[in-house]
Amino acid sequence: MQSGVQRSLSLQVREEAIRYGVDSSELSGVLGCILGPVPDETMEFLLKKGLRALAQMSPEELLNLPGIGIEKSIRLAAAFELARRMARLMPEDRPQIKSPEDAVALVMEEMRYLDREHFWSLLLNTKNQVLARETISIGTLNSSAIHPRELYKAAVRCSAAGVVLVHNHPSGDPTPSKQDIEVTKRLIEAGNIIGINVLDHLVIGDKKFVSFKARGLM
Structure with missing residues (x-):
């Protein structure tokens, strides 16, 4: 049962969204518009988790959070699904990967300065346009750290047709x-x-970079 304070905060969030627009709200306000009142500890968890991780959580996983019942978990999952479908309606804005150089151009400047190994995936549609970039792991690249489940979970959710794997060598030698x-x-x-x-x-x-495909390593 929600408290009077929670009801008041929920009403305030909705009134501000109507008056100023949802886009003017902080993330907590946007989540509040979708979910309605939730316990403070639940909202803190959602904000700490971040949008990317929340988008990958199933309704069943969300149900484990205090204050998130079936209705709220489905609301949040549906909101992310709408965002994914909207993104797929605007393919003209998506970079297309036609060569290794195209993919490298998207990641080189950010990745070359990292002091730890980062393993990313570029998720592509059937036209090799980038749907999303996902961070799979941070740290030493090994078979235990990189599990296929983590890589393909996001790919399946985005309906990706293919992936380009990317990771850096902090030594500078690729x-x-x-x-x-x-x-x-x-x-x-x-x-x-x-x-x-x-x-x-x-x-x-x-x-510098090395393409496994160009080197005949795959």
Whole structure:
């Protein structure tokens, strides 16, 4: 049962959204418009979790949060699904990957300065346009840290047709390691099972990169 304070805050959020527009609200206000009143600890968790992680949570996972019943969990999941469908209606704004250089241009300047290994995936549609970029892991690249489930969970949610794997070498030398090759092979095999193609794996160094596809490593 919601308290009088919660009802008051919920009403205030909605009145501000009507008066100033939802786009003027902070994230907590936008979530409040969708969910209605929730316990403070639940809102704190949602804000800390972040939009990307929340978008990947199923209604069943959301149900585990205090104050989130079936109705609220479905509301939030539906809001993210609407956002994904809207994004797919505007493909002309999406960068298209026609070569390794196209993908590198999207990540090089951000990735070359990272002091830890970051493993990302570029999720592509059937026209090789980028639907999303996902961070799969941060830290040393190894088979235990990179699980196919984490990679393909986001790909399936975005209805991706293919993925380009990307990770950096903080040393600046993009030469693939034996571990890089083993992890890539494992991820390709998993993708083949569910029908999502790994189109390339790019290793980013300092102003240099290696394409697994161009090197014949996949």
